[in-house]
Amino acid sequence: MLMKAGIKVFAPATIANLAVGYDIIGLALESPGDEVIARKSDQYKGVHITQIFNDGGKLPMDPLKNTASVAGQAVLDACNASDMGIEIEIHKKMPIGSGLGSSAASAVSGAFAVNDIMGKPFSKEELLPYAVKGEQSADKAYHADNVAPCLLGGIIFVKNDETLLHRRLPTPKGLYITLVHPDVEILTKNARDVIKTNITLDQHINQSFNLAGFIYSLFTSDFTLMRQCLQDHIIEPQRAFMIPKFREVKEAAMNQNALGCSISGAGPSIFALSENSLDAENIAFAMREVFSNSKIKATTLISKVNPEGAYKY
Amino acid sequence: MLMKAGIKVFAPATIANLAVGYDIIGLALESPGDEVIARKSDQYKGVHITQIFNDGGKLPMDPLKNTASVAGQAVLDACNASDMGIEIEIHKKMPIGSGLGSSAASAVSGAFAVNDIMGKPFSKEELLPYAVKGEQSADKAYHADNVAPCLLGGIIFVKNDETLLHRRLPTPKGLYITLVHPDVEILTKNARDVIKTNITLDQHINQSFNLAGFIYSLFTSDFTLMRQCLQDHIIEPQRAFMIPKFREVKEAAMNQNALGCSISGAGPSIFALSENSLDAENIAFAMREVFSNSKIKATTLISKVNPEGAYKY
Structure with a gap:
């Protein structure tokens, strides 16, 4: 049974890496998110992009290159x-x-919309490999740490290989995310190139402890432990220089009771977690202040974890 | 209030590393374990070792060198x-x-016994740094991944620095441990020396996923995921050569439905986890068979996770 009317799909922004889970953990935000409107057409064969709004002309209209159409076509x-x-x-x-998973959101919305128009032959879970295929068209790497939470919602750990093995972690009650996006651009590819391909065993051990503690804290709402563990000793120190005022922003967030503060995905967005909405507001204010003192345009947002992921509305 | 009669303390064997938590995770067994008998004495000052049974003359009687007396003296x-x-x-x-945490068991029993004789001024949790100090006297390294589960019981992750930050992970119902100890000796120091001090970032990412999945599986009893994640791609491949027939033993265990099989601590003991006691028995039989076919003397044991750790009896 095919839908003939247009449908509208929302796919949320996501925070990958999350300080302790480089390339394996991501989290879905309530907003912002991409919207896609899709409908059957007799004018084309395959998935065709008619218009892109608000991309500043940066995204490809070529259906073989846009993550939305590649994912949709795969479905x-x-x-x-x-x-x-x-x-x-x-x-x-x-x-x-x-650093908010823009290409992943487009990929997810494309896969989700086409599946819906086709009468939902696939469950949301089953759409994951198609959405990842779309994401792959953006930077050639096979990464699901933005796509999985964007599609499925929540805080997810996922293996970046064809198994796409993943599970959803619990979200403690009260957990808030503050995000600041300074108006500077970092290409994910460049952000990857600065990362050394080797680390010491001691770095691995220390970071493993932080990961274990963070996951434990999600299951138990142990915010004391989360604050001790939500730290990235490997990737963040290598990328921090790419984001103006990163150290000051982080310090400002930590001074406002953040549970942790690090780079969202490949940056330049910076996220902080907190255990209540007041802390989240204070963190947003403090982050904005650092950037405005330095005459850097920056926007903040506060969100809870989005439990639903992509949806039709 | 001081106890004058002798007391008897049990401190269990432990499995450190546990495939996914090198230097951070350990687990307490129900048995075997060290027994220590302690009493007040007017003949000495400080903690004195009167006899050591069943050590084959390997352990030092010098109170400054034995982990039990060093830990006890610290208390x-x-x-x-x-x-x-x-x-x-x-x-x-x-x-x-x-590879069963022998020095840690002595350290814990020494600290526990002295604390008990002194009228329990410290809680079990508070004894941890004293027991670690004893353990440190064995190989100079500051390691708590055997000491913490030995003292406190359960499956524990712990930071090997002076914070000794730690938490106990849940034990899924039905979880069994099979252990085989081939009659060959490995010195922990030598086992440490073979480990490279650098790893690739990809190894870190893959091993982090396994750690995340293992911890998730402990909280959720998701044995399917545990079987996919209880694997060590970093340390085990570097140490396997030190244990005769390791590959065959592991294969035999996995063929008997093990959730995972790897080196206990620095070896040569090999552990496997399973989701019920029948699998645990079948694994023990299969492991023994590999060693006996190769004329290597080996003993097996089956245990659940010991929730209590050290105790007086």
Whole structure:
């Protein structure tokens, strides 16, 4: 049964890495998120992008290059309906290259929308590999740490190989995220290039402890432990120089009772976690202040963890 | 209030590393374990070792060198009772240099016994740094991944620095441990020397995923995931050559439905986890068979996780 009317899909921004889970942990935000409007079309074969709003002309209209259409086409192909025409209109509601999983959100919305138009042959879980295929078209790497939470919601750990093995971690009651996005652009590829390919065994041991403690704290709402463990000794020190005022912003957040503060994805967005909404507001204020004192344009947002992921509305 | 009669303390064997938590995770067994008999004495000042049984003459009687007396003396000092005399008799009930935390068990029993004789000025939790100090006298390194579970019981992750930050992880119902100890000796120091001090970032990422999955599986009894994650891609490949027939033993265990199988501590003992006692028995049989086919003397044991740790009886 095919839907003929247009549908509208929301796919949230996500924070990957989350200080302790480089390349394996991501978290979905309530907002911002991409919106995609999709409908059947007799004018095309395959998934076609008709318009992209708010991308500043940065995203490709070529359906073989845009993550939304690549993911959507992968779903269409899996339905043995490669010849069917589907039009997609993308409303970009988050900054590109911001470390908020913009390409993943487009990929998820494309896969989700096409699946919905086709009458939902796949469950959300089953859409994951198609969405990851779309994401892969953006930077060639096979990464699911933005895509999985964007699609499924929550805080997720996922293996970046074809097993896409993943589970959702619990979200402690009261957990808030504060995010600041300074108006500077970092390309994920460049942010990857600065990372050394070797670490010491001691770094691994210390970071493993932090990961264990963070996961324990999610299951038990042990915010004392979370504050002791939500630290990245490996990646953050190598990338911090790419973000102006990173150290000051982090210090300001920690002074406002943050549970931890680090780089969102490949940056330049910076996130902090907190155990209540008042702390989250105070952190946002303190972060903004650091940037405004330095005449750097920056926007903040406060969100809880989005438990739902992508949805139609 | 001082006890004058002798007391008897049990401190269990432990499995450190546990495949996914090198230097941070350990688990307490129900048995074997060291027994220590301790009593006040007017003949000595400080903690004195009177006899050691079953150590094959390997352990030092010098109170400054034996982990039991060093830990016990540390407790005595902390009680401002350095001059008091306490006699300790050690009954070694587990093989030394076997990867079962023998030195940690002695350290814990020494600290526990002295604390008990002194009228329990410290809680079990508070004894941890004193027991670690004893353990430190064995190989100079500051390691708590055997001491913490030996003292406190359960499956514990602990930071090997002076914070000794630690938490107890849940034990899923049905979890069994099978252990095989081949009659070959490995010195922990040598086992440490073979480990490279650098790893690749990819190894770190993959091993982090395994750690995350293992901890998740402990909280959720997700044995399917535990079987996918209880693997050590970093340390085990570097140490396996030190244990005769390791690969065959591991394969035999995995063929009997083990959740995972790796080196206990620095070896040569090999452990496997399973989700019920029948699997645990079948694994023990299969492990023994590999060694007996190769004319290597080996003993097996089956245990649940010991929730209590050290105790007086």
